[in-house]
Amino acid sequence: MTAFAVEVLEPDTAGVAARRHAFWARLGRLTWxxxxxxxxxxxxLYxxxxxxxxxxxxxxxxxPFRGFVGIKHFATALQDPVFLSAIGRSVAYALATSMVQLALGFLIALLFTSLLKAGRFLMSLVLLPLxxxxxxxGIAWKLIFAPxxxxxxxxxxxYGVVSxxxxxxGHPTLAWLAIGVADLWQWTPFIVIxxxxxxxTIPEGVHEAALVDGANGWQRFWHITLPLVAAPLSSIYLLKLILSFKLFDLVYILTFGGPGFATTSAGFAIYRRAIEQFDVGRAAAETMVYALVIGLVTLPVVRLHQHFERREL
Amino acid sequence: MRPSGRHLWLGLAAAPIVGFFALPFLYLIAVSLKTKDDVLNGRFWPTTPTLANWPAAFEAANILGFILNSVIVSLLSGLVTIALALPSAYAVLRLKIGGKWLSDVTLSSYMAPPIVALIPLFFLLKTIGLLDTRAGLVLIYSFANVPVAFWLLMPFLRRMPIEIEQAAAMDGAGPFRTLLQIVVPIIAPGIVATFIIVTVLSYNEFLFASAFTFSDATRTLPVGISLFQGDRLVNFGQMAAASLAGIAPVYLVALFMQRYLVSGLAHGGVK
Known part of the structure; x- marks a missing residue:
């Protein structure tokens, strides 16, 4: 019943058929x-x-789920100095490693860009840490840092520096530095790429025009190169920030959060709470707090990126 | 550009950088060749090189089994991830389904650290009976890497000339056939790059693997290696050998596929 059937149908029913057809078409599109x-x-979501x-x-x-306890877990988490300082350390670590690695990665990229062909070869070499x-x-750096x-x-x-x-x-500050060095080794290549x-993406002509106008190397870098890459640099910083908040593996291998709780990052603290102490209720509350903090810290960077992108348009 | 004098200086500046990035890898090789006493003297290269650590490491732990688990899990999840992400990325870009909303949500889902999903996914796997199985890991990795693949594939799809697809549509090809027979062959390098990246991400993953597997039959390599330094006697030489054995597959892929990889990472990373 095709052409003929449609002909004899009332206009209203034809509308229903059309709508039904549209529904199936939309469902078909949704499967994509x-x-x-x-x-x-x-x-x-889940x-x-x-x-x-x-x-x-x-x-x-x-x-799981053995009775409602209200905000008890949140209250405990927010009053736990060990957890709060773990969050503080994670935020400080993420901001610092991202900034250091962005600066270093950008400098190395500038160097590789000037090296042209050789730079491309070096690029495939630095791919390996990534x-x-x-x-x-963690294990390689643990062997390097071993007492x-x-x-x-x-x-x-x-060389007689120490006897x-x-x-x-085993030292609170040095252990963080060690984690930072391993992190730098692994992720700076990504930032370089x-x-x-x-x-x-900077067009050749831009530099030549500036050269003709008599701009020196520093002026060209500061007034031309940097503004042109500001938007991608801010998005690279954002990306590394997000990656740094995921810090877990290096802590697990290099220090296991120690000495004491000195290098316990928020992620590592939550992991131990859930997997070792089985206290998933409190770990869940801690996770929500941590996710909220990440959101608050990254929001200004997201805004900065949007600002640079708008300026480009 | 001034002549080679400047290049020489730049090359000299690059040397320590390359040295720093090569150091841990070279040191792993050196330590893997050291005897137990040699390890303790703190010199770079072994005084009396030995290969004994290599068979010893493979005997002390089921390294080959761990590597096999890692390879199976990462390859399978890589394939599934591409199969899930490619049609969706194509639909968002060309068929205008889902639109900006979907790409924004997909990207922002990547911002949350994986620790957020750890506990819920543990219970999910427990409920469907896939805890401590390779299938469970494949399932989790396949889904977890979809945002990454989605994001990496997008620029390759965007640069594809739309006229070719329009011509295919004129010839009566449906969108799915167009994607499979026209688009896929053209953006194959991008698909390969994306596949390698998500596969390596799964191969290297540690957090989920350490929480969701607890027997030697299912453990992946990073988990196996992490145990190596835990309950068994710490033997630096064997640890280095085992680590190198685990790194080898990834480095081989990186060496043979570097051209794809650099372009895949560079295009996907920055809009």
Missing amino acids: IAPVLVALAVTT PTVFLLALAFSKSTLGK MTPPVMV AGGLLNGALIT EPISFL LCFAALS
Whole structure:
């Protein structure tokens, strides 16, 4: 029943058929994006709802949702100095490592850009740290920083800088520096690649025009190069900030949060609370607090990026 | 550009940078060749090189099994991720389904640290009976990397000349056939780059793997290596050998595929 049937139908019924057809067409279109919607539901929507429910309930890893406890877990988390300082350390670490690595990565990218062909070769070399599993990065640096037989202590003693080996990973500040160095080793190459790409989008003619106008190297960098890459640089900073907030593997391998709680990042604190102490209710509350803090810290950077992008248009 | 004098200086400036990035890798090789006493003297290269650590490491832990688990899980999840992300990215860009809203939500979902999903996903796997299985890890990684793949594929799709797709549509090809037979072959390098990146992300992943697997039959390499320094006697030489064995597959891929990788990372990272 096709052409003929449509002909004899009342106009109203034809409208229903058309709407029904539109409904199926829309559903057909939806199947295109269904995979992403499912992925988002599983990895983002469901965890958020589930965490919220856990955070307000008495829950262990074995037996979740055993009664409503109100804001008790949030109150405990916000009064726990160990957790609060873990959050503070994570924020400071993310801001500092991102800034240092952006500056360093940008300088290396400038250097590689000037090296032309050789720079491209070096680029494929620095790709390797990025590909290295973070656990293995941690182990390599642990061997370098080890008190007995570590490369760094060996060198320091050989050149007479120190007489006794230093326990780098056993000292609160030095242990953070060690994690920072391993992080820098792994992620600066990524920033170099992104900065290199951003620099290569600057049209040749711009520099030549400035050269004709008599601008020196520094002037060209400050007034031309930097403004042109400001927008991508801010998005690279944002990306590294997000990656730094995920810090976990290096802490686990290099220090396991120690000495004491000195290098316990927020992520590591939550992991231990949930997986070792099975206190998932409180861990859920801590996770929500941490996620909120990340949002608050990254928001100004997002705004900055939007500002640069608008200026470009 | 001035002649080679300037280049020489720039080259000299690049040397310590390359040295720094090569150092941990070279040191791992050196330590893997050291005897137990040699490890403690703190020199760079071994005084009496030995290969004994390598077989010893493979005996002390099920390294080969861990590597196999990692390879299976990462390859499968890489394939599924691409299969999930490619049609969606194409639909958002060309068929105008989902639109800016979907790409924004997809991107921002990547901002939350994975620790947020750790506990809920643990219970999810427990409920569907996939805790401590490779299938469970494949499921989680496939979904978790979709935003990354979505974001990396987008610029490749965007640069594809739309006229070719329009011509295919004129010839009566539906959107799905156009995607499969016209678009995929043209942006193949971008798909390869994206596949490698999401596969390596899964291969390297540690947080989920350490919480969702607890037997040697399912453990991936990073988890296996992390145990190496835990309950077993710490032996630096064996640890270095095991680590190198785990890094080797990724470095091989990186060396053979570097051209794709640099372009994939560079285009996807910055809008």
